[in-house]
Amino acid sequence: MKMEYRDSLLAFKEDIEHRGLLDWLEAHTSFLRPLHRYFGAIEINSVNLTFLGTDVKNSNSFSLLIKITSIIGIHLGYDHIFKRIEDRSLGILHFVPLRINFISEGKEESIYVFANYSSLIRHSDNQKLFEALVSYKVSVVPK
Numbered sequence: 001m002k003m004e005y006r007d008s009l010l011a012f013k014e015d016i017e018h019r020g021l022l023d024w025l026e027a028h029t030s031f032l033r034p035l036h037r038y039f040g041a042i043e044i045n046s047v048n049l050t051f052l053g054t055d056v057k058n059s060n061s062f063s064l065l066i067k068i069t070s071i072i073g074i075h076l077g078y079d080h081i082f083k084r085i086e087d088r089s090l091g092i093l094h095f096v097p098l099r100i101n102f103i104s105e106g107k108e109e110s111i112y113v114f115a116n117y118s119s120l121i122r123h124s125d126n127q128k129l130f131e132a133l134v135s136y137k138v139s140v141v142p143k
Helices: 011-017 020-027 126-135
Strands: 001-011 038-044 048-055 061-067 071-076 096-106 107-114
Touching: 001 011, 001 048, 001 126, 011 107, 020 061, 038 126, 061 096, 096 126, 107 126
Parallel strands: none
Antiparallel strands: 001 038, 001 107, 038 048, 048 061, 071 096, 096 107
C-alpha cells in the first residue's frame, strides 16, 4: 500500500549540526517551519521511501530514495542532534521530529522529517509515518 505525505520537511543530520543562527531564528519565528533543508513530498510503500522536493537554500531540485531494507532504525522524538531547543515549542506541544537511520553507499546516514507539515495548526503526520515504517518491520531505536 502506497502512502503519500505532501508538504513535508527533511534535513540530514549534518544540516541540523551545522545550522546557522539565521536557520535557528527562522525555526523560532511564528508561522515559519521547524529546522529543515528540503521541502517536498514523501512517498512510502513496502519497498521504498522516496522524498521529492526542493533544496530551500538554493532552490535546486532534490530527491532521495531509501530502500526500506536499508533502514536500520527509526526514532520519534527529540535526540542529541535535534534537541528540544531547536524547536520553538520546546517539545511541549507533542510536535516531534521523526529520525530515520539508513545505510547509503556503505555509510550510515540520518534524516529528520516532518511529514505533512502544517504551520497553521503546527502539526505533522510523523506518528502515521512512524507506524507505517513499523508495519514494514523497521526497528525502533532509542535516542
